[in-house]
Amino acid sequence: MGAARVAVVTSATGLDEDTDLPLLLEALRSAGLSAEPAAWDTDPRRGWAGYDLAVIRSTWDYVGRIDEFLAWADAAARVTRLWNPAPLVRWNSDKGYLLDLAGRGVPVVPTxxxxxxxxxxxxxxxxxxxxxxxxxxxxxxxxxxxxxxxxxxxxxxxxxxxxxxxxxxxxxxYLPLVEEGERALVFFAGTFSHAIRKQALLTEPGEMDNDRAAHPGAALHMPTEAELRTARAALAAVPAPGEPLFARVDLVLDGSREPVLMELELIEPNLFLGLDPRGPERLALAVAAAAREA
The missing domain is CATH 3.30.1490 (Dna Ligase; domain 1)
Structure with missing residues (x-):
């Protein structure tokens, strides 16, 4: 039996700018998988059925083409195993999910x-x-x-x-303690991998800057027990069976210095694999386990 074929799903922008991509491809190949990047929209005739697994990573152009992207996810999921799954991608594509999570008892920035x-x-x-x-x-x-x-x-x-x-x-x-840094906790198959802290994005009041750096000053962060507890509560409240293959839980401190959820990223988040030496290997092992199940 040959090596499982894995599509690491990206986009034209991702191929140029995704610094996680080469690290993940190398780790997947080291884990014995046949892995290649595949832009989700490059060729609508692409044979997604030829892959044992398709892992969405840097489909960073989907926001302006949301209906097209969700239709692609549904179509790909019909012929291969898509991670994260298409229904979860659809749910997570609109930040109204924050209201769902708040309704399930997760501490969320009031929205x-x-x-x-x-x-x-x-x-x-x-x-x-x-x-x-x-x-x-x-x-x-x-x-x-x-x-x-x-x-x-x-x-x-x-x-x-x-x-x-x-x-x-x-x-x-606006929660002023965001100026102490946003926290982003990364999980693979439900297991905590690593975390980063980055500088606040909205530094200039009243300014809508679509060219700002997305993750200024990102550096490894040791999460507190409260941050881990909030992150795990958010993942436990996701309305889907099993654990997401990958997840990034973005937190900020409220006025009581308690962590609250800003966003739960389950589609195409930067996972900061280059900041943790074992990050690529951990994700590759989770992908390999999913490929074996497929």
């Missing part, structure tokens, strides 16, 4: 979802320390900005722009 046609009031855009406005389908803080107290009219204007484009707007309180 107000405003869909086109909703009514809202001025007070929705005010907070003690200001607010953050973002689209519900986004990556890398695209079309996202924070607004200081007293700038609610600017925040509302931002939300109206998103709503006018047929998008859902999320409004969240």
């Amino acid at each position: 107000r979802c405003i869909v086109p046609g909703d009514t809202y009031v001025e007070e929705d855009f005010e907070g003690t320390h200001g607010v953050v406005v973002k689209p519900s389908v986004s990556a890398g803080a695209r079309d996202t900005a924070r607004y200081e107290p007293g700038r609610g009219a600017d925040a509302e204007r931002h939300a109206r722009m998103l709503l006018g484009q047929g998008r859902t707007a999320l409004v969240q309180p």
